[in-house]
Amino acid sequence: MVSSTQDYRHILFRDGQSSVDLDQLQELFKIAAFWARERRREDLETAIANSDPVVTIWDGEQMIGFSRGTSDGIYRATIWDVVIHPDYQGGGLGRKLVQTVLSHPKMCRVERVYLMTTHQQKFYERIGFQYNSTTTMVLYNQPFDSEFSSLSSVSSEVH
Numbered sequence: 001m002v003s004s005t006q007d008y009r010h011i012l013f014r015d016g017q018s019s020v021d022l023d024q025l026q027e028l029f030k031i032a033a034f035w036a037r038e039r040r041r042e043d044l045e046t047a048i049a050n051s052d053p054v055v056t057i058w059d060g061e062q063m064i065g066f067s068r069g070t071s072d073g074i075y076r077a078t079i080w081d082v083v084i085h086p087d088y089q090g091g092g093l094g095r096k097l098v099q100t101v102l103s104h105p106k107m108c109r110v111e112r113v114y115l116m117t118t119h120q121q122k123f124y125e126r127i128g129f130q131y132n133s134t135t136t137m138v139l140y141n142q143p144f145d146s147e148f149s150s151l152s153s154v155s156s157e158v159h
Helices: 022-032 041-049 093-103 121-127 146-158
Strands: 012-015 054-059 062-071 076-084 112-115
Touching: 012 093, 022 041, 022 062, 022 076, 054 093, 062 093, 076 093, 093 121
Parallel strands: 076 112
Antiparallel strands: 012 054, 054 062, 062 076
């Protein structure tokens, strides 16, 4: 773990989908994100293409941090995939990464920002996130029954 007195003035934050090096992102996930170790390149491309903002952190040519968000721009947003290389953790870069995502024009006016985490609740609480037991529902994508499928096709015909 890096000391919080580390000099990070040379570290660059970049915004935009084009700032992502997919090979380095896969490696970063393997090193620092147990929940994303097996993500495929094609799937990462899709996720990034459908996210805005996308923020990366660079130490020279090495990508050392990543996060992305999705938002409707007014009511709800979600922050995804916050990850910092282990050699750079503990120096405030994770906090700065989340704050950078939150300050993006698509996120900064949103009524509620959601975030899912398995083991880092204390970190996010220090940034201002609160535990919320009322929004813990999840749907694991699976084939819908035929009744729902026929309703969705009727709905799409009406519009």
